[in-house]
Amino acid sequence: MTRYYFDVVEDGRMSVDTEGTELPDANAARVEATLALAEIARDALPGTRRKEITMTVRDKDEGPRFTLELRFRTVA
Numbered sequence: 534m535t536r537y538y539f540d541v542v543e544d545g546r547m548s549v550d551t552e553g554t555e556l557p558d559a560n561a562a563r564v565e566a567t568l569a570l571a572e573i574a575r576d577a578l579p580g581t582r583r584k585e586i587t588m589t590v591r592d593k594d595e596g597p598r599f600t601l602e603l604r605f606r607t608v609a
Contacts, residue, residue, distance in 0.1 A: 535592050537562040539569060542587045543577065559598055566590050570601050582607040 536553040556562050570588050577584055586603045 535559075535562075535594075537565070537598070538591045538593075539566055540589045540591065541573065542585075542589075543573070544585060553593075562590050562592075563599065566599075566601050570603055574603055574605070578605055581605070 534555040534557055536555050537559075538550040538553040540550055541548045554562075554565060556565060566588050570586065573586055573588075574584075577586065584603070584605045588601045589597050590599050590601075591597045
């Protein structure tokens with residue numbers, strides 16, 4: 534198992550994951566990241582007109598593995 538870290542940037546503010554989560558492979562990390570980003574969005578989007586959230590998934594050995602981005606904008 535590999536320990537993956539999920540770092541989040543929300544509206545320019547970065548939160549670094551220092552604990553990580555052990556997962557069997559990069560595909561499992563991608564699923565975990567997608568679910569986590571959806572949960573963050575569920576809490577952050579109501580009542581806002583614009584929001585940008587980026588999650589970078591990394592591991593200790595290879596560094597950044599992939600990035601997910603969510604951009605939300607209300608157009609009136």
